[in-house]
Amino acid sequence: MLNWLIDSANHPGWPATAGPVRVPKGTVRLRPVRLRDGRTWSALRIRNQNELLPWEPTGSGQWDRRHQSSSWAPMHSILKAEAKRGAMMPFVIELDGEYVGQLTIGNIQRGAVRSGWIGYWVDREATGNGVAKAAVALGVDHAFGPGRLHRLEATVQPGNGASRAVLRGVGFREEGLLKRYMDVNSRWRDHLLLALTVEELADTAVDSLLRAGRLIPHTEKS
Template identity: 35%
Template sequence: MFFSRRAKHLVPDLVSDRLLLRQLAARDEAEWINLRYANSKWLKPWDPTSPMGPPAAITFREMLKAKDEAAVEGSGYSWALALPQLHQSQPPLIGQVSVSSVQYGAARTASIGYWIDRNHAGFGLMPEACALVVDHCFEQLQLHRLEINIRPENAASLRVVDKLGFRDEGLRKGYLHIDGQWRDHRTFALNREELKTTMLEHIYEH
């Protein structure tokens, strides 16, 4: 088995009415690569790049190994989005949600990032996926604060944080290297005590 049992345990399946969030596996290679290729133009303005130049290419299995190691270390977690109602035995992948920069100690904080297939955007699926991850981070990882950083031009992503009820903490100048340049980002955050229900219940109510 490619992933260690420990890593699999640390990235459990998360399920809502419409979605299954699960760990990527070696069998997903062709489907994941094809999905990313089909959405390359759609995602290019929001994809991270390196200020030191193009990094060395890594294989899909090397990417999985890095994600597995991050989960074991407790520094990051990643889920693929799938739609079980379209095919219960092999639900198609439609995107990804990741938790990165996890800090414990006095901070207990992390950042959430995500992307979705263009054909499935605009149906409320990404807020639903993020809600599952938020609930996991607050309830299982016992984190206190979560943040999402978004380019001001990314209207679709801004609608996600609005649906989630994250508060706007303002603009960070040149915060991340995106699409070949240092780009400004708006930071949105939520503390555990600000959420009176589960996040999944919150988005269903709104």
């Protein structure tokens, strides 16, 4: 018990689940990544190459080779190690209990800053009808609640209108343009910096979406 208390003090909010919330496509929740996620992760990443490649950091080697199931175990080990030291909260996005993407809160800083960045991807078959927005809202509330963070940042290419809309819908505001910020698809790309602090939310992000009619109250029958 004492070891758990020490660990939770080092990485508050991890491991944990967040949700569920309901959108027209079904029920969305976040849960920790698992070692046995490898096969599903591989299938989704390979299937979504065209949707993800224009927006993600340049990797080494061909897309399908670096997203084989065998690549998941070492990646999971890194994610778990970063989570254990309190630098990251890596989640799977589930829709009706099925893995449909990932959401990560990373580069977590404590002390006087208490900040991190948030990033996500969602399978093309689960996009639309608020799945991504619900997942980001759950991530924001978890980061500001159990995660004890004060500020979240996100970076997005100016041409990624869908992701910008998701982030704005949850309350993120644009702070500026980062010139040639990241190597994406073998070119240095400009990115917009968006941010949100806990004081800017009048209520939780989920409750704000519920009031706006963007989420369905979870007690409502499908």
